[in-house]
Amino acid sequence: MSDLLDGFYPYRTSSHTFTTIEDVGRDRAEVLAEVAAMADREDAMGRAGLVSGSLYSGDHEHYAYLAQVFALYAHANILQRDMSPSATKFEAEIVAMALDLLHGDPAAGACGVVTSGGSESLVTALFTYREQAVRERGVAVPNVVMPVTAHVALDKGAHWMGIEVRHAPLADDFRVDVAAMADLIDDQTICLVGSAGNYPHGLIDPIVELAALALDHGIGMHVDGCLGGFLLPWAEQLGYDLPRWDFRVPGVTSISADTHKYGYALKGTSTLLYSSPELRHNQYFTYPDWPGGLYLSPGLAGSRSGGLVASTWAALVTTGADAYRSAAAEIFATAAVIRAGVEATPGLEVIGDPTFLIAFKAAAQGPDGGDPVDIYLVNDALKEAGWRLNSLQLPPALHFCVTRPNTAPGLADRFVADLGRAVRYAADNRGTPAASGAMYGFGGTPQGNETINGLMVAVLDAMHAVAPTD
Ligand SMILES: Cc1ncc(COP(=O)(O)O)c(C=O)c1O
Structure with a gap:
């Protein structure tokens, strides 16, 4: 121990x-120096x-700039939207930019939320589909069907919410076996999940086939693009031949894509995108009878720092598509060297x-x-x-x-x-x-x-x- x-x-x-907590506070400069030394070493x-993984941008000027933007709202609680209308702008535009990248059509109702990270996006998506299944189909013993390689935050969320997880094995190409997914579905299945790409092997599941399966069963399909969501679209634009996995695929009803990974934002944000507002409504919580007042909340968080949405918005708009594409080109080229080296x-x-x-x-x-x-x-x-x-x-x-x-x-x-x-x-x-x-x-x-x-x-x-x- x-x-x-x-x-x-x-x-x-x-x-x-x-x-x-000592009576007299410590000298600020001394504390800053101590923290700076730890941060530098680490x-x-x-x-x-x-x-x-882990560190996606690596550009310390970029981080310093985002920290400047963060500082302007670090203390602001965006729960109070009357005081923070800019948060509505930042979130709305982060969601719009993410939808645009992933071919969600706001005119057709595509929408989303900003969360604290990939895990919150995944757990929230599970909650959404469970609520939908209970409300629309009276599902009493919910289960979710997903590849063994789907991110473990889903297992955690399912554990918290009493949802059974049915793991499908992989086919010989290490992507999920679609027939095995099909065999695991029953009338209590709340949704299917696939990844683009998955955490263990970085592979994109056969989303077209999985989404068709979801459509056949009249259930939703969540694509975990937490890792690949802000990288794969740029690579596709560069001409890489990648399978389709986003909202262009019929049957894909939600996608998680992390701004704090290849979106190059500061740690603490992700997007959860939906094909329709009706689906998103399932994650809302409203409670009119609380002595503390009318309570309306879009997701898990209560108070939230304005710094995160402001700096995430700033990361997207200052990086720009050209730089995202050239970063993707370098990443794919480097990965190709590593792959060839392993081979x-x-x-x-x-x-x-x-x-x-x-x-x-x-x-x-x-x-x-x-x-x-x-x-x-x-x-x-x-x-x-x-x-x-x-x-x-x-x-x-x-x-x-x-x-x-x-x-x-x-x-x-x-x-x-x-x-x-x-x-x-x-x-x-x-x-x-x-x-x-x-x-x-x-x-x-x-x-x-x-x-x-x-x-x-x-x-x-x-x-x-x-x-x-x-
Ligand atoms: C595919 C995938 N989904 C979800 C997550 C969870 O994201 P977070 O660590 O932001 O909660 C990760 C993290 O690496 C991931 O790779």
Whole structure:
């Protein structure tokens, strides 16, 4: 436990620990310097372009500018729209721009909301479809049918709302098996979900087929474009041959697309877009009988900072389509180098047919023709070389989600060279337990899952420790 705490809370020993609000406040400049030092240290890996996903723009002038815009409204609570009419402008225009990008037609009723991030968008979408199913079809035991690769925030939301999740397996191309999705649907299914692209492998599910299935059953289809929503459309405009997945596809009734990922906004916003206002009404909550007054709320949040909607709007309008397209071109080109590098590395195998997020696993044979390498040992060696990839499981794999910081000249080639060395390290150290991703090995059996759940609870406790008072 102490090791875990040291890992998540190193500052408990290296800086002054506050456990009470002291009578006299600290010097502002001193506090700013302390926070700046922590931020600078923690940003180093991302600045160097060695991190998969997570940091999407990497342009610190852009961040500083957005922070200036944020500061103008940081204190404003946009719940009070009489005081913050600009928030209505910012949100309306963020939604309009997102709909335009994803071919939603406001004249036909397409609309949306701004949320705090991808997870809130997904959980809200589930809520919307559950409400719709209960109101319109009297569904009593709701279930949602989605690929195993759909984002786990949906599982979390379903858990919170008592919705059964029916996971469909993948086909040989690692996209969801449409026939398996069809088999899981019944009269209690509230909606189908597909991703563009999904978090584990970055692949776009067969949305055209899934949406047709949804139409056949008279249910909605949510596309999780949290990751790809602000990237894939620009790539399509550049001529990349991508399958259709947005509102042009008949049967797609909602899309989540995160502004705080490839929209290059500050962290804390996403869009949830609907094909009709009637569908959006399901997420509204109105309560006329509260002693506190008439309560009307579009979603989960109560008070919200005006800074986030203002700075997200500013990110979209100052970046502009040309810069989004050229960033997408660089990201796709960098990902192609990484994909080719993985394909050329004996002992590894690319998962599916990816474009911007390259997932790979151990091939059936190691680089020396022997047993497959342990992909988590590969990750250990990559970590040693400074890279931060994401570990996957079922099957064990790694992914590199390419973002702007990774597109710096030479970085992709450096990665490929480091990857070759990492695979040789894994081959030379077969049988050694890997330090990274080792927890995944426990999963898949009831006993293993119990152990790993216990470990995960301990990790959460360590991340949310109360500062020590001694
Ligand atoms: C496909 C996909 N959906 C949803 C999410 C969740 O987004 P957030 O972390 O903003 O809650 C992610 C995050 O990476 C994602 O990749």
